Amino acid sequence: MLEKLKSQFGDAIESAEQIGRELRVQIAARSLVGAARLAKDEGFAYLADITAMDTNEALRVVYRLASLSTGHHLVASILVPRSGARLPSLTPVFRGAEWPEREVYDMFGIRFDGHPHMQRILLTDDWEGYPLLKTWQAR
Amino acid sequence: MTQALTPTETMILNMGPQHPSTHGVLRLQLTLDGEVVLDCKPVIGYLHRGVEKIGEARTYPQILPYTDRLDYLSSASNNLAYVQAVEKLMGVEVPERAKYLRVILLELNRIASHLMFVATFANDLAATTVFLYGLREREPIMDMFEMWTGARLTQSAMRVGGLGWDIPDGFVAKAREYCVFLPPRLDEYDRLLSGNRIFRVRTEGIGILPPEEAIDCGCSGPTLRGSGVKYDLRRDEPYEVYDQLDYDVITASTCDCMGRYVVRMAEMRQSLRIIEQCLDRLPEGDVIAKVPRAIRPQAGEAYGRVESPRGDFGCWVVSDGGPQPARVRFRAPSFYNLAALPRMLRGWKIGDVVAILGSIDIVLGEVDR
Amino acid sequence: MARGGSQVGVALPPDVRHRGSPDPEESLTPLGRGAEVICRVPGGTILMTTVDKVLNWGRASSLWYLTYGLACCAIEMMCTAASRWDLDRFGLIYRGTPRQSDLMLVAGTVSKKMAPVLRRLWEQMADPKYVIAMGGCACEGGPFHDSYFTVQGVDQIVPVDIYIAGCPPRPEALIDGILKLQEKINRESIRRAPAAPARDA
Numbered sequence: 196m197l198e199k200l201k202s203q204f205g206d207a208i209e210s211a212e213q214i215g216r217e218l219r220v221q222i223a224a225r226s227l228v229g230a231a232r233l234a235k236d237e238g239f240a241y242l243a244d245i246t247a248m249d250t251n252e253a254l255r256v257v258y259r260l261a262s263l264s265t266g267h268h269l270v271a272s273i274l275v276p277r278s279g280a281r282l283p284s285l286t287p288v289f290r291g292a293e294w295p296e297r298e299v300y301d302m303f304g305i306r307f308d309g310h311p312h313m314q315r316i317l318l319t320d321d322w323e324g325y326p327l328l329k330t331w332q333a334r
Numbered sequence: 335m336t337q338a339l340t341p342t343e344t345m346i347l348n349m350g351p352q353h354p355s356t357h358g359v360l361r362l363q364l365t366l367d368g369e370v371v372l373d374c375k376p377v378i379g380y381l382h383r384g385v386e387k388i389g390e391a392r393t394y395p396q397i398l399p400y401t402d403r404l405d406y407l408s409s410a411s412n413n414l415a416y417v418q419a420v421e422k423l424m425g426v427e428v429p430e431r432a433k434y435l436r437v438i439l440l441e442l443n444r445i446a447s448h449l450m451f452v453a454t455f456a457n458d459l460a461a462t463t464v465f466l467y468g469l470r471e472r473e474p475i476m477d478m479f480e481m482w483t484g485a486r487l488t489q490s491a492m493r494v495g496g497l498g499w500d501i502p503d504g505f506v507a508k509a510r511e512y513c514v515f516l517p518p519r520l521d522e523y524d525r526l527l528s529g530n531r532i533f534r535v536r537t538e539g540i541g542i543l544p545p546e547e548a549i550d551c552g553c554s555g556p557t558l559r560g561s562g563v564k565y566d567l568r569r570d571e572p573y574e575v576y577d578q579l580d581y582d583v584i585t586a587s588t589c590d591c592m593g594r595y596v597v598r599m600a601e602m603r604q605s606l607r608i609i610e611q612c613l614d615r616l617p618e619g620d621v622i623a624k625v626p627r628a629i630r631p632q633a634g635e636a637y638g639r640v641e642s643p644r645g646d647f648g649c650w651v652v653s654d655g656g657p658q659p660a661r662v663r664f665r666a667p668s669f670y671n672l673a674a675l676p677r678m679l680r681g682w683k684i685g686d687v688v689a690i691l692g693s694i695d696i697v698l699g700e701v702d703r
Numbered sequence: 704m705a706r707g708g709s710q711v712g713v714a715l716p717p718d719v720r721h722r723g724s725p726d727p728e729e730s731l732t733p734l735g736r737g738a739e740v741i742c743r744v745p746g747g748t749i750l751m752t753t754v755d756k757v758l759n760w761g762r763a764s765s766l767w768y769l770t771y772g773l774a775c776c777a778i779e780m781m782c783t784a785a786s787r788w789d790l791d792r793f794g795l796i797y798r799g800t801p802r803q804s805d806l807m808l809v810a811g812t813v814s815k816k817m818a819p820v821l822r823r824l825w826e827q828m829a830d831p832k833y834v835i836a837m838g839g840c841a842c843e844g845g846p847f848h849d850s851y852f853t854v855q856g857v858d859q860i861v862p863v864d865i866y867i868a869g870c871p872p873r874p875e876a877l878i879d880g881i882l883k884l885q886e887k888i889n890r891e892s893i894r895r896a897p898a899a900p901a902r903d904a
Contacts, residue, residue: 216571217637240549240550241549241552241565242550242552243552243646243648243665244648244650244663244665246650246663246665248652248660248661248663249661250660257650259637259648259665263549263563263565263570266570266571268637270637289550289552290547290550290551291550291551291552291553291670291673291674293673294669294670294672294673295669302386315379316378316379317378317379317382317702317703318379318382318816318852319379319815319816326384326387326851326852327386327387351817351820352769352771352820352824353799354770354797354799358772358773358774358777359773359817379814379816380773380814380816380817380820381773381774381811381812381814381817382814382816382852383812383814383847383850383852383853384847384850384851384852384853385847385850387850387851388847388849388850391849399846400846402775403774403775403846406774406775406778407778450778453785465785466785466786467786469781469782469785469786469787470785470786470787472782473782473786473787476782486779486782486871486873487775487778487779487871488775488870488871698774699774699775702814
C-alpha cells in the first residue's frame with residue numbers, strides 16, 4: 196500500500212512507518228483527497244475515524260481508514276496551523292466524513308472546504324471558541 | 335366527480351430532544367409532506383459532556399470511569415477499548431485468566447445491551463409486554479455484575495493489565511444457570527414478536543440501508559451486519575481470546591429493521607455459547623499483570639478497537655510520557671450509525687421513524703461524549 | 704384560605720370495611736397514609752378529615768412522572784419502572800408529556816444545550832409540580848463537575864425537592880427518594896402554599 200501511495204503522491208508524503216497492522220503516514224494537505232480515493236480503491240473502504248489533536252505547535256488532523264478484508268489500518272496525519280486552517284473535505288469520497296469533519300470544526304476550528312453543512316454539531320450554535328485547543332480556557 | 339388537489343406545504347416537525355422514543359436526548363427535525371418524511375436533520379450534542387477535554391486533565395486510571403459513561407448500556411466494551419490502547423503503549427501482557435474473564439464480562443454486557451434493545455424496540459412499537467420481559471431477563475445479569483464488581487450498570491471493571499477483581503465464589507454457577515435460563519425466554523420473544531403480524535409489517539422492508547452505503551457511512555455492528563456485510567471485529571481483528579473460541583457471525587441480507595433485529599436476537603444466543611466456552615476453559619492464575627502503580631506510558635500513540643454491541647468502538651490514546659494523556663479520543667459507533675439515519679428515513683412515514691431509529695440502537699452518551 | 708384546616712366529610716358505601724378490624728364501629732377504610740380520621744359519624748361510614756390530608760394523599764399517591772432520562776441514570780430509572788422494582792405500585796406512571804405530569808425525574812447530566820429545554824418543559828408542567836434530581840450529575844455535576852458544557856446541578860435551573868445521590872443510584876435508592884418525596888408532600892398545606900415561582904424575563 197505504501198508503495199502505491201508513494202508512486203502517485205511521493206512528493207507529498209512527509210513520513211511513513213508501519214507499526215503492526217497500522218500504516219502511519221504524514222502527508223501534505225493538497226494530496227488528501229487523491230490519496231483517500233486511491234486508498235478506497237485499494238480496499239481501505241471503511242472510514243473508521245476523522246479526528247484531530249493539538250500538539251501545541253500545530254494541529255494534527257488524523258484520518259483512519261480500515262480495510263474490511265485484511266484488517267489493516269491506514270492512518271494519515273496532516274499538520275495544519277493552529278488558527279484559520281482549511282482542509283479539503285472528504286465528503287465526496289466518503290459519505291461518512293460529514294459528521295466527523297463537523298466535529299473537528301466544532302472542537303478545533305478547522306474548516307473543510309466543500310463540506311455540505313459546515314456548522315457546529317455538538318456545541319450550541321452560538322458557542323464561541325474551540326474547546327479542544329490546548330489554549331482554550333473555560334470562563 | 336373529481337376534486338381539485340388541495341395545494342399543500344411541507345411541514346417541519348420537531349421530535350425531541352425530550353421524547354420517549356428517541357433513546358436519549360436526540361432531536362430530529364423532520365421535514366414532512368403529510369405523513370411522508372422528506373428529510374431528517376438529526377441535532378445532537380444535548381448530552382455533550384466534554385469527556386475528551388476532561389480526559390486531558392485526568393490521570394490514566396481516573397479516565398476509566400468516564401469510559402463507562404459513554405456507551406452506558408455496555409460499559410465493559412468502552413473500558414476495554416481504552417485499556418487496550420494504554421496496554422499497547424506500555425507493552426503490558428494480560429494474563430490468560432484475565433482475558434477469559436474479560437470476554438465473559440464483554441459478552442454479558444452484550445446480552446444485557448441487546449436485551450435492552452429488544453425491550454425498548456418492542457416498547458416503541460407498542461409491545462409493552464416485551465419491555466417488561468426484557469428488563470426482567472436483564473436483572474440476573476445486573477445481579478452478576480453487582481456480585482463481581484459492586485456496580486450494576488457502570489462497572490469500571492477493567493484495569494490496565496487485567497481486571498480489578500477476580501470473580502467471587504458462586505459466580506460460575508450463576509453464569510451457567512443463566513446460560514440455561516435465557517434461551518427459552520428468547521424463544522418466547524420469538525413467539526411474541528418475530529412471528530407477530532403487526533411487528534412484521536412494521537419492520538419488514540422498512541428503513542432499507544444498502545450495504546455499500548452502510549460501509550461508506552462508517553456503520554458497524556448489527557447495523558452493518560443487518561445489511562449483509564459480514565464484518566465483526568471479534569473475527570476480523572481478534573482481541574483477547576476471541577480467536578480461540580467457536581461462534582458464528584450473524585448477518586441478515588434484508589437490510590431492513592427486521593434484519594437488524596434478527597441479528598441482535600441471534601447474537602445473544604452466540605454470546606451464551608461464548609460464555610459457556612469461556613467458563614469451561616477458564617484457567618487459574620492472576621487477573622492482573624504486574625503494572626507500575628503510577629501509569630505513565632511512554633510517549634507515542636495507540637488505538638484500541640472493540641466490537642461493542644453497537645459496533646466498532648475505538649479509543650485513540652496519545653501519550654507524551656506524563657501521567658495524563660495528551661489526547662484521548664473515543665470513536666463511537668453510534669455517531670456513525672446515526673449519521674446514516676437521514677438516508678434510511680427518506681420516503682417512509684412518521685410511524686416508521688420510531689421503528690427505524692430504534693433499530694439502529696444508538697446510545698447518546700457515546701454519540702455526544 | 705380556610706383557617707384551622709377546614710373539615711370535609713366523606714361518605715363511603717356501607718360494604719366497605721377495614722380489613723382485620725373486628726368492631727363494626729371501628730371498621731372504616733382509612734384514606735390511605737396520612738389521612739387520619741378526625742371524627743367519625745356514629746353508625747355510618749362517614750369520616751371527617753382535613754382538606755390538606757385528602758389533597759396530599761391524592762397528590763402523593765398518584766405522582767405521574769415525566770422522565771427526563773438523559774444519560775446512564777435513565778437506564779436505572781427504566782429498571783426501577785420495570786418488572787423487578789415496579790414504580791407503578793407507588794402510583795407512578797410514566798408520561799411522555801409535561802402537560803400530564805406532576806413530577807420531573809431528572810436522571811442524568813444536564814448539558815448547557817439541554818438546559819433551556821429542561822426549563823421550558825418544567826414551565827409547561829402544571830402546579831403542583833415536584834422535581835427529583837437523580838444521580839450525581841443532576842445533583843451537583845457528578846463526575847463532570849469541571850466540564851465546560853455541563854450544568855453543575857439541575858437546581859441551577861429549576862427548584863429541586865429531592866436529591867438522590869449515586870452514580871447511578873440503585874433502584875432502591877430511587878424508590879427511597881420517591882417515598883421521601885411522598886412524605887414531603889404529606890407535610891404540605893394549602894395554607895402555606897408556596898408562591899408561584901417568578902418567571903424569568
